[in-house]
Amino acid sequence: MKADRTLDCVGLYCPMPIVKTSQEIKELAEGEVLEVIADDKGIKSDMPAWCSKTGHEFMGIEEEDGEYHVFVRKKG
Amino acid sequence: MDDNKEKATIVVFSGELDRALAAFNIATTAASMGMEVTMFFTFWGLNVVARERSGGSGRSGLQRMLGLMNRGGARRLKLSRLDMLGGGRAAMKRLMREHRMPSLEEMIHMADELGVRFIACTTSMALMGLGEEDFIPEVDEFAGAATYVEKASGSAINLFI
Numbered sequence: 001m002k003a004d005r006t007l008d009c010v011g012l013y014c015p016m017p018i019v020k021t022s023q024e025i026k027e028l029a030e031g032e033v034l035e036v037i038a039d040d041k042g043i044k045s046d047m048p049a050w051c052s053k054t055g056h057e058f059m060g061i062e063e064e065d066g067e068y069h070v071f072v073r074k075k076g
Numbered sequence: 077m078d079d080n081k082e083k084a085t086i087v088v089f090s091g092e093l094d095r096a097l098a099a100f101n102i103a104t105t106a107a108s109m110g111m112e113v114t115m116f117f118t119f120w121g122l123n124v125v126a127r128e129r130s131g132g133s134g135r136s137g138l139q140r141m142l143g144l145m146n147r148g149g150a151r152r153l154k155l156s157r158l159d160m161l162g163g164g165r166a167a168m169k170r171l172m173r174e175h176r177m178p179s180l181e182e183m184i185h186m187a188d189e190l191g192v193r194f195i196a197c198t199t200s201m202a203l204m205g206l207g208e209e210d211f212i213p214e215v216d217e218f219a220g221a222a223t224y225v226e227k228a229s230g231s232a233i234n235l236f237i
Contacts, residue, residue, distance in 0.1 A: 011176050017106040019186065022108035053109040 001059065001071045003035035004028060010067060011038045018050050021072070027058060028074045033059065036070045043068050081112040084233035087224065091120030093165065093180060094155040099124075099237045100183035106233060107190035114231075115187070116224045119213075120196035121237075123148040125184070125194055125215050133168065139205030148210070150180045188214040195219050 004042035007024045009017040018037045028034055030036045037049065046063060059071040085107040099115065107143045117125050128149030158164040170200050172179065179184065188194070194219045201207070208218055217223070228234050 013175060013177055015101050015108065016176075016178070018188070019104050019108045022110075022190075050109055 001033070001062065001069075002033065003071060004032040006035045006037065008038055009038040009043075011039065014042050014046065017043055018046055021047070021050065022052075022054070025054075025072070025074055030074055030076060032074050034072045034074065036072065037067055038070065039067050043066070043070055047072065081110065083227065083231040084111045084113045084222065085231040086113070086115045086229040086233075088115055088117045088121035088124055088234045089119050090156070090237055091123040091153060092156040094156050095237050096121075096124045096150070096153060096180055099235070100180065100187055101188050102233075102235065103192050104183060104190055107192050109188065111233070112221060113187075113190075113192040114195060114224075114227045116195045116197065116227075118200045120146075122196060122200050122204065122211075123231070124150055124177065124180075125196060125212050126206065126210055127212055128152060129210060132188060135205045142204060146204070148206075150184060153180065184212070193217070195223060197221075200225060204229070 005024065005028055007020060009020055012020070012041065017036060021034070021036055025034055036043070047061070048058045051072060056075050057073040059073055062069040084103070086103055088096065090096070103113050103115055123146065126148030128151065129143060129147050138190050155165050155168060170177070194215045196211055196215050198218050198220055201218070
């Protein structure tokens with residue numbers, strides 16, 4: 001999947017990836033895609049939860065070498 | 077304040093490092109999820125947002141004695157378990173650093189930046205002989221239980237830690 005912006009959260013634990021995502025998403029225009037890379041597996045559940053609460057679109061997770069690449073499309 | 081925002085309210089009654097970390101973890105997450113978050117600090121929880129005191133600043137003899145044994149400040153908080161006169165605390169802080177987890181002081185700063193509202197309980201302050209000058213500048217308001225109840229009654233999340 002292609003992203004307009006990437007946020008590296010490797011080595012960070014809850015709540016940092018979510019806090020950083022909420023800050024970073026402000027830098028995107030509506031419709032753009034943010035890729036968050038994390039290695040704390042809590043992200044698999046936390047990012048869809050964050051999206052459902054904030055209204056941004058959860059597009060999916062790609063897993064490779066113990067890292068999770070999470071894609072979120074900015075809404076509104 | 078935005079009345080349409082969902083609200084979360086957290087009472088921080090405890091003055092231990094681990095419990096305070098849990099409270100701030102949830103507070104910063106809820107704020108990051110678009111909620112309006114209020115933290116109400118009462119009793120031992122006042123130490124979390126108090127400045128480090130030299131102690132003995134209370135008005136009465138008993139308050140000065142309490143102040144000497146209860147000096148306040150996020151950096152000084154003990155663990156609720158395995159503190160071991162500070163050895164366990166130091167080990168825990170080291171583990172947190174090794175895992176790049178923010179310290180409690182950093183979490184407090186982050187919560188403030190995210191717009192979390194800090195309220196200190198005036199009754200506990202009077203009991204312990206503390207004034208507004210004994211608190212960090214991040215504290216937004218000094219108030220009583222009615223302020224908490226009003227916030228809590230309209231909150232989707234209410235926690236007592």
